[in-house]
Amino acid sequence: xxxxxxxxxxxxxxxxxxxxxxxxxxxxxxxxxxxxxxxxxxxxxxxxxxxxxxxxxxxxxxxxxxxxxxxxxxxxxxxxxxxxxxxxxxxxxxxxxxxxxxxxxxxxxxxxxxxxxxxxxxxxxxxxxxxxxxxxxxxxxxxxxxxxxxxxxxxxxxxxxxxxxxxxxxxxxxxxxxxxxx
Amino acid sequence: xxxxxxxxxxxxxxxxxxxxxxxxxxxxxxxxxxxxxxxxxxxxxxxxxxxxxxxxxxxxxxxxxxxxxxxxxxxxxxxxxxxxxxxxxxxxxxxxxxxxxxxxxxxxxxxxxxxxxxxxxxxxxxxxxxxxxxxxxxxxxxxxxxxxxxxxxxxxxxxxxxxxxxxxxxxxxxxxxxxxxxxxxxxxxxxxxxxxxxxxxxxxxxxxxxxxxxxxxxxxxxxxxxxxxxxxxxxxxxxxxxxxxxxxxxxxxxxxxxxxxxxxxxxxxxxxxxxxxxxxxxxxxxxxxxxxxxxxxxxxxxxxxxxxxxxxxxxxxxxxxxxxxxxxxxxxxxxxxxxxxxxxxxxxxxxxxxxxxxxxxxxxxxxxxxxxxxxxxxxxxxxxxxxxxxxxxxxxxxxxxxxxxxxxxxxxxxxxxxxxxxxxxxxxxxxxxxxxxxxxxxxxxxxxxxxxxxxxxxxxxxxxxxxxxxxxxxxxxxxxxxxxxxxxxxxxxxxxxxxxxxxxxxxxxxxxxxxxxxxxxxxxxxxxxxxxxxxxxxxxxxxxxxxxxxxxxxxxxxxxxxxxxxxxxxxxxxxxxxxxxxxxxxxxxxxx
Amino acid sequence: xxxxxxxxxxxxxxxxxxxxxxxxxxxxxxxxxxxxxxxxxxxxxxxxxxxxxxxxxxxxxxxxxxxxxxxxxxxxxxxxxxxxxxxxxxxxxxxxxxxxxxxxxxxxxxxxxxxxxxxxxxxxxxxxxxxxxxxxxxxxxxxxxxxx
Numbered sequence: 001x002x003x004x005x006x007x008x009x010x011x012x013x014x015x016x017x018x019x020x021x022x023x024x025x026x027x028x029x030x031x032x033x034x035x036x037x038x039x040x041x042x043x044x045x046x047x048x049x050x051x052x053x054x055x056x057x058x059x060x061x062x063x064x065x066x067x068x069x070x071x072x073x074x075x076x077x078x079x080x081x082x083x084x085x086x087x088x089x090x091x092x093x094x095x096x097x098x099x100x101x102x103x104x105x106x107x108x109x110x111x112x113x114x115x116x117x118x119x120x121x122x123x124x125x126x127x128x129x130x131x132x133x134x135x136x137x138x139x140x141x142x143x144x145x146x147x148x149x150x151x152x153x154x155x156x157x158x159x160x161x162x163x164x165x166x167x168x169x170x171x172x173x174x175x176x177x178x179x180x181x182x
Numbered sequence: 183x184x185x186x187x188x189x190x191x192x193x194x195x196x197x198x199x200x201x202x203x204x205x206x207x208x209x210x211x212x213x214x215x216x217x218x219x220x221x222x223x224x225x226x227x228x229x230x231x232x233x234x235x236x237x238x239x240x241x242x243x244x245x246x247x248x249x250x251x252x253x254x255x256x257x258x259x260x261x262x263x264x265x266x267x268x269x270x271x272x273x274x275x276x277x278x279x280x281x282x283x284x285x286x287x288x289x290x291x292x293x294x295x296x297x298x299x300x301x302x303x304x305x306x307x308x309x310x311x312x313x314x315x316x317x318x319x320x321x322x323x324x325x326x327x328x329x330x331x332x333x334x335x336x337x338x339x340x341x342x343x344x345x346x347x348x349x350x351x352x353x354x355x356x357x358x359x360x361x362x363x364x365x366x367x368x369x370x371x372x373x374x375x376x377x378x379x380x381x382x383x384x385x386x387x388x389x390x391x392x393x394x395x396x397x398x399x400x401x402x403x404x405x406x407x408x409x410x411x412x413x414x415x416x417x418x419x420x421x422x423x424x425x426x427x428x429x430x431x432x433x434x435x436x437x438x439x440x441x442x443x444x445x446x447x448x449x450x451x452x453x454x455x456x457x458x459x460x461x462x463x464x465x466x467x468x469x470x471x472x473x474x475x476x477x478x479x480x481x482x483x484x485x486x487x488x489x490x491x492x493x494x495x496x497x498x499x500x501x502x503x504x505x506x507x508x509x510x511x512x513x514x515x516x517x518x519x520x521x522x523x524x525x526x527x528x529x530x531x532x533x534x535x536x537x538x539x540x541x542x543x544x545x546x547x548x549x550x551x552x553x554x555x556x557x558x559x560x561x562x563x564x565x566x567x568x569x570x571x572x573x574x575x576x577x578x579x580x581x582x583x584x585x586x587x588x589x590x591x592x593x594x595x596x597x598x599x600x601x602x603x604x605x606x607x608x609x610x611x612x613x614x615x616x617x618x619x620x621x622x623x624x625x626x627x628x629x630x631x632x633x634x635x636x637x638x639x640x641x642x643x644x645x646x647x648x649x650x651x652x653x654x655x656x657x658x659x660x661x662x663x664x665x666x667x668x669x670x671x672x673x674x675x676x677x678x679x680x681x682x683x684x685x686x687x688x689x690x691x692x693x694x695x696x697x698x699x700x701x702x703x704x705x706x707x708x709x710x711x712x713x714x715x716x717x718x719x720x721x722x723x724x725x726x727x728x729x730x731x732x733x734x735x736x737x738x739x740x741x742x743x744x745x746x747x748x749x750x751x752x753x754x755x756x757x758x759x760x761x762x763x764x765x766x767x768x769x770x771x772x773x774x
Numbered sequence: 775x776x777x778x779x780x781x782x783x784x785x786x787x788x789x790x791x792x793x794x795x796x797x798x799x800x801x802x803x804x805x806x807x808x809x810x811x812x813x814x815x816x817x818x819x820x821x822x823x824x825x826x827x828x829x830x831x832x833x834x835x836x837x838x839x840x841x842x843x844x845x846x847x848x849x850x851x852x853x854x855x856x857x858x859x860x861x862x863x864x865x866x867x868x869x870x871x872x873x874x875x876x877x878x879x880x881x882x883x884x885x886x887x888x889x890x891x892x893x894x895x896x897x898x899x900x901x902x903x904x905x906x907x908x909x910x911x912x913x914x915x916x917x918x919x920x921x922x
Contacts, residue, residue, distance in 0.1 A: 074911060114910075115804075115903045124907055131917040157622075158629045165884070165921025167626050169619065170874060174919060177878040550837060553866050558790050560889035568892065593889065597867070604869050652870055 002179075004136045010079065016057050024050045034075050070113050072099055073106055074121070081125040084147065091122060127163045130156065134168060135175045141168050191389075194382040201375045205368065212364050219357040226350045229279045233339045233346075236272045236293075239265040240300065240335060244328070247304055251321075262304075269297060286345060293338040300331040408432060415516035419447070421498070423475070423508045437494060437516050439486030457483035457491065475500040475510065481517065493521040538606075545603040553596055560589050598738035602723065605653060605745045615651045617644035617703075621679070624658035631666050637675040644681050645701060647772060653746040660739045661766055665707035667733055668764070678706045689769065691753050697771030700752070706765035712758035720756055780804065780902060783820075783829035785811040785846065786864065787838045791887065795833070798895045804902055814841025818849060821856055828859060831905050833885070836865040836876075844876070851880040860905050860918065873921065882918045897922045 017036070021028050024046070027039040042050075051061050062068045076098045080087065087094050095118070096103040110118045126148055133144050145156040160168045246262030249255070273294060280286040307324040408431070411417050417434035421427075428449065432442035438455040445451050449468065456464055460482035471477040477498035484492050498512030566574070567582055574582070621641060625632065632639070639662070647654075662677060669675035684702045686695045712720065712727055719725050721744040726737040740756075743766075747754040752770040784795050792810050799808050809829060811817040817834075818841065820826055832850075836843035843863060850856045862883035863876050873884050883901055888894045900922060908918050 078911070114906075115899070116907070121907070121911075124904075124913075125911075128913050128917065132914065135917065154625070154629060157626045161626060161629070164919055166877075166919060167623055169623060171919055174874055174877040175917070177874075178880070181878065550866050554788070557866065557887060557889045561790075561794055561891050561894070564889075564891040564893075589889075600867070 006132070006136060009082065013059070017054070017059065020050070020054050020057070020059075024053070026050065034071055066109060066113055069099070069101070069106070070110055073110055073118065077118070077122055077125055081122070081129050081148075092118075123159060123163060127160055130160060130168070131171065134172050190385050191382060194378055194385065198375060198378045198382070201371060201378065205371045205375070208364075208367065208371070215357070219353060222353050223350065225279050226346055226353075229276065229346055230343060232272045232276050232279065233342055236269055236276075236297070237336065237339055239268040239272065240297070240332065243269070243304065244332065247307070251307065266301065273297070283349070286342060286349075289338065289342050289345065293335065293342065296331060296335045296338055300328065300335060303328045303331055412436070417514045419498075419512045419514065421510040421512065423510060425507070434514055437492065437514065438484045439488065439490060455484045455486070457485050459483070471498060471510070475508075477510070477512065481521075492516055493518045495520075541603065541606070545600065548596055548600055548603070553593070556589060556593055556596065560586070560593070563589070595736050595738075598736040598742075601656070602738050602742050602745065605656070605742055605749065610650055610749065612648045612650060614646055615649050615654070616646045617649075617654070617681075620649075620651060620655045621658050623655050624662060627655075627659050628662055628666070631663065635666055635669060635675055637666055637669070637677065639677045639679065641679040642681045644679075644703070645683075647701060647770065649750060649770075650746075653749060657743050657746045657768075660743050661705045664739055664766075665705065665709055665764070667735065668707075668709045668711075668728075670708065670710055670761075673708065676708050678704075680704045680706070684769070686771070691755060692769050692771075695771055697751075697773065699774060700769040700771050703768045703770070704765055705768075706763065708763045711760050711762045711764045712756075713760055714758060717756045717758065721754065780806045780831065780906070781809070781827060781829040782806050782831045782833070782902070783809040783811065783817070784833040784835075784864065785814060785817040785838065785843070786833070786835035787813050788835070791835070791864075794891065794894060795898075798891070798898050802895055802899050802902075804899065806902070813838045814843065814846045817841075817846060821850065822853075824855070828856065830858075830909070831860050831862065831902065833862045833864040834881075836863060836868070844879070847876065847879055847881060858915075860908070860915070862901055862920075877919055882915075883920045883922070885922045 013034075014030070021036070026042060026046075028036045029039060030036050054061070062071055073095060076095060079085065080091075080094070089097075092103045092107075095106060099106060107118050110116075110121070114121070116124075130144050130148065133139050133147070134141070139147070141156065142153050145153045148156065150156040150159075157168055160166075160171070164171065166174075243262050243265035246258045246260070246265060249258035250262065273290075276290055280290055303324060307321055307328065310318060310321045310324060407418070411431060411433035415433075415437065417437050418431040419434055420429040422429075428447040430443075430447040430452075435442045435444060438452070440455075453461060453465070464480065464482045467477060467480045477496060479495060479497050481493060481495050484494055486492070493516070494514055495517040496512060496514040498510050501509050501511050563582060563586055567579075567586075571579075618641075621644060625639060631637075665677050666675055681701065681703050684700050686692045686698055686700050689700070689702075692700055716727055720727060721740050722737075723741040724737040725741075726735060728735075744754055747768055747770070750770050752768055754769075755767045756764060757767070758764040782799070784792060786792050786795070796808055796810070799806055809820070811820065817832075821828065834843040834846055843865070847861060847863075850859065850861065860882045861880065862885055863881045864885050864887060866887055868876075876884060883905075885897055885901065888897055901920065904918075904920055907913060908915055
């Protein structure tokens with residue numbers, strides 16, 4: 001039996017984090033997604049054990065302030081794309097609002113650290129979401145284009161091909177064939 | 183095997199036999215009845231005779247009696263005694279004559295009583311007469327009584343005679359009736375017999391005629407068979423299973439290079455001609471045939487006495503519905519030409535296969551081994567261009583540019599050529615595919631140049647077809663990119679794609695197709711078009727209508743289109759007007 | 775993921791191609807370590823030794839003597855320990871069907887070797903950054919298909 005799963009990453013991450021913090025007996029308060037504040041002071045040693053533990057779940061504690069900002073940008077974008085946030089303003093404005101920073105600053109910082117632009121990252125996420133919708137749900141490309149607020153199917157199709165080098169249908173075909181083999 | 187005609191004959195024969203038996207029976211019965219009647223008549227007469235004799239004898243006795251009474255001479259007693267004896271024997275005879283007639287027996291009894299009384303009367307009168315020589319009263323009385331008794335006897339006899347007469351008449355009547363019918367009856371039977379005989383004769387003659395005709399037909403057929411055996415290099419044989427005897431047709435002898443019927447048709451003799459390499463296999467097959475009473479197609483070679491080797495093929499089957507002995511009917515064919523042709527085809531196929539293999543090997547060489555050095559040349563050139571730019575003179579840089587464009591063209595040629603040969607060798611998997619989807623894919627592939635040229639593509643709803651999807655997609659890509667490439671300067675290209683189902687017989691180019699229906703898909707553009715005279719040439723490999731500098735291209739794109747359409751058993755045609763656009767029409771066959 | 779260096783491996787029998795490859799990475803100035811293998815056998819020997827550190831990104835030439843890229847791909851996909859590696863096919867050219875086939879068999883990236891050094895650099899950097907995105911942004915690696 002095969003099950004197709006769809007994750008609410010925010011919930012999963014929060015749940016894992018909460019469980020781990022409690023396991024290490026750390027009192028905390030969540031201030032935002034991907035940001036917590038420890039209420040009591042913990043020892044270096046205690047923190048190291050905790051870091052190693054959550055590291056195995058792919059959670060990394062970011063100490064570099066730049067990295068913190070980048071992670072926040074990514075979180076906002078992922079949340080925007082995957083939760084299909086209906087945003088009326090331009091993405092740049094939205095990001096600036098959410099992070100309370102100048103967009104140019106964010107954009108430069110992002111490119112500097114990740115070797116890619118915010119725009120590219122957004123496209124990457126959108127295409128990623130398209131991939132998930134294409135393989136996990138019975139949606140046509142037209143429906144997906146509408147869902148992701150693309151002006152036309154051709155536009156999504158073109159962006160998909162530019163990003164991945166293959167057409168959406170080829171992608172669908174390849175994944176379907178892989179599933180058949182496994 | 184009873185034929186209908188046989189059945190008729192048998193019925194006629196049985197009927198005739200029956201009638202004749204009937205006639206015999208009736209005749210016998212009638213004759214015996216006749217002889218019976220004449221015996222009755224004879225008996226009747228002797229009865230009468232006896233009765234009359236009785237009277238006459240009684241009279242003789244009376245005469246003797248009277249004579250004795252008158253004379254007392256014992257001489258008269260002799261005739262009297264004699265008569266008495268006669269009467270007794272007469273009565274005995276009468277007894278035997280009338281034994282079967284109850285009425286007469288009754289009468290005879292009475293007669294016998296009366297006669298007895300008469301004799302008693304005689305005896306009384308004799309005893310009286312002995313005492314007296316004269317007639318006494320008693321005697322007279324006795325005489326009277328004798329007279330009365332005599333009368334009574336007469337009356338009895340008369341009655342008996344009358345009765346006998348009646349019987350005779352009755353008998354005669356009955357016999358006359360019977361005998362009177364006999365000739366008519368015989369005649370009737372005779373007529374019936376004659377009719378049956380006649381029918382049988384007619385039937386027999388017609389049957390005989392039919393038999394004769396079919397004999398002639400059989401003869402013709404046999405001759406034709408012999409001729410056709412010679413012409414078609416075939417022969418026939420029969421194997422009578424129970425006697426294990428063979429019968430070879432003339433041509434079987436010829437097939438093994440011998441004169442017809444020149445040796446005894448046995449398996450052993452035949453085996454002498456079979457190729458020694460095939461003899462064991464053929465033997466096995468024949469043994470199997472003897473067990474299973476069927477010989478599947480068996481091939482073997484025979485060697486003529488002059489050394490010629492021929493390939494023969496034999497087949498045999500048990501003749502079913504045989505009444506008599508079971509037999510196998512066999513055919514042996516000279517299959518030398520067939521085998522030879524097959525060998526040639528096989529050889530050609532092998533050659534073709536080898537050529538194809540060489541072609542795909544070439545394909546590989548072109549794809550990998552040729553492309554690789556070219557790619558390295560290009561890469562090194564790009565290194566030279568960027569890294570060593572400062573060390574190369576201006577003219578040197580021009581040379582580099584020229585080299586770059588030349589190698590780019592070579593690359594394009596190799597790639598296109600590769601694609602062309604791939605349309606030959608790639609897997610040919612025909613799947614039901616939505617053509618709209620393939621067109622969408624083609625458009626996605628070309629999205630950049632479509633947007634760059636602001637091209638508009640108008641398209642009918644396309645059907646679902648059984649195609650090699652990769653190839654049809656390539657076909658669409660090539661046709662659309664062809665239209666995009668040869669568009670008019672500063673005029674946005676418009677490509678119209680239309681579809682309709684057509685009957686093959688209505689279209690000249692496909693009227694000889696084995697398929698009844700075709701999909702007609704037309705790509706029409708508003709580009710620079712071409713002279714109609716080149717309509718066929720443009721599909722040829724490396725054929726270009728324009729100079730390399732005007733329009734880039736290798737002259738392979740449309741050749742690939744043609745190849746793809748041919749792979750799908752279809753036809754592609756081009757129509758163009760200089761400056762008036764071009765249209766490409768594809769006919770692809772399909773089954774409803 | 776904590777390491778600052780990205781481990782990259784290339785298996786290609788062609789010396790020039792290995793040369794272009796390392797030179798391109800040198801010029802890209804990515805924090806990378808490049809391992810080179812001359813054929814499939816050499817590569818698989820390295821990968822199957824559990825003492826060795828596994829590259830996170832493996833470039834495979836399809837056409838190699840002794841053991842072809844496709845055979846390596848098949849072996850790698852069948853080994854659980856190696857299944858986490860991102861595999862990029864690095865080949866001269868192939869038909870559409872062949873390309874799709876390598877994806878179906880588990881390749882994540884298909885690169886047609888470019889004929890221009892600058893293009894090569896661009897392509898390699900794109901692969902590395904996309905790979906990096908998949909590693910750092912929680913994307914589903916099963917959906918990682920890239921053709922360049």
